[in-house]
Amino acid sequence: MSTKLISKVNRWLNIVQCYLLPGTCIHCNKLSDRFYDLCKPCEIEFPRVKDPCESCGLPLPANNYDGHICGACIIMPPPFKHIVAAFDYAQPIDRLIKAFKYQSKLAFGKVLTHQLLLNVQTFYQKRDLPELLIPMPLHTKRLRQRGFNQSIEICRHLSRHLQIPYNYNLCYRNRSTPQQEGLNEKARKQNIRGAFSAYCQDLPKSVAIIDDVVTTTASARELSKLLKRNGVDEVHIWSLARACERT
Numbered sequence: 001m002s003t004k005l006i007s008k009v010n011r012w013l014n015i016v017q018c019y020l021l022p023g024t025c026i027h028c029n030k031l032s033d034r035f036y037d038l039c040k041p042c043e044i045e046f047p048r049v050k051d052p053c054e055s056c057g058l059p060l061p062a063n064n065y066d067g068h069i070c071g072a073c074i075i076m077p078p079p080f081k082h083i084v085a086a087f088d089y090a091q092p093i094d095r096l097i098k099a100f101k102y103q104s105k106l107a108f109g110k111v112l113t114h115q116l117l118l119n120v121q122t123f124y125q126k127r128d129l130p131e132l133l134i135p136m137p138l139h140t141k142r143l144r145q146r147g148f149n150q151s152i153e154i155c156r157h158l159s160r161h162l163q164i165p166y167n168y169n170l171c172y173r174n175r176s177t178p179q180q181e182g183l184n185e186k187a188r189k190q191n192i193r194g195a196f197s198a199y200c201q202d203l204p205k206s207v208a209i210i211d212d213v214v215t216t217t218a219s220a221r222e223l224s225k226l227l228k229r230n231g232v233d234e235v236h237i238w239s240l241a242r243a244c245e246r247t
């Protein structure tokens, strides 16, 4: 079947699905009037990072010298190339992500990931997409407590739509670190140092690390450095949300 015909059939299936099984918005609980579980008004109102720095994902300061990268990233470039996030980690996104992670609300994760997919598709219109997706590893102890790794769920959805493979066996956490939440930047850095290991067979030149929330970037930096030591040239960070208030 041709791609054109497949997308036509998909569009019709979505319309039929919308009539038979209308979506319910994950935020306001009203019928979403479309094929997935987020209504248009909530989608528009959800907090986004305005003019994010292409490197660290934080809002660019007013009168920034460079139109795309903030001064801090120009002076000291981070070990990753880009952070692309769907949302600002503020209300109600924080509540929805916590429900996804801690109450296994997988449908919430799917909707938020779809928003990340849209941002990625826009951001990479004139850029090369990475060759492999790597979910932020979760220590086995936490995986047992939670029952699933939220980053793998995000990866699955992105991988299917972008046709990029993902691998959750390449990187792992070699020790269980205390929760990063509630720690300041310095404590997070110390907490995460040396926490990851990688099986370094045949890593491609460009990879994306997939995470649910990027806060101080301590985990993203640590894992990026490890991947670069193992032959990766470019690391991209894709996350559902970017925390913009410095802790």
Ligand SMILES: [Zn+2]
Pocket (backbone or CB within 6 Å): 025, 026, 027, 028, 029, 030, 038, 039, 040, 041, 042, 043
């Ligand atoms: Zn809604």
Ligand SMILES: [Zn+2]
Pocket (backbone or CB within 6 Å): 053, 054, 055, 056, 057, 058, 069, 070, 071, 072, 073
């Ligand atoms: Zn920056």
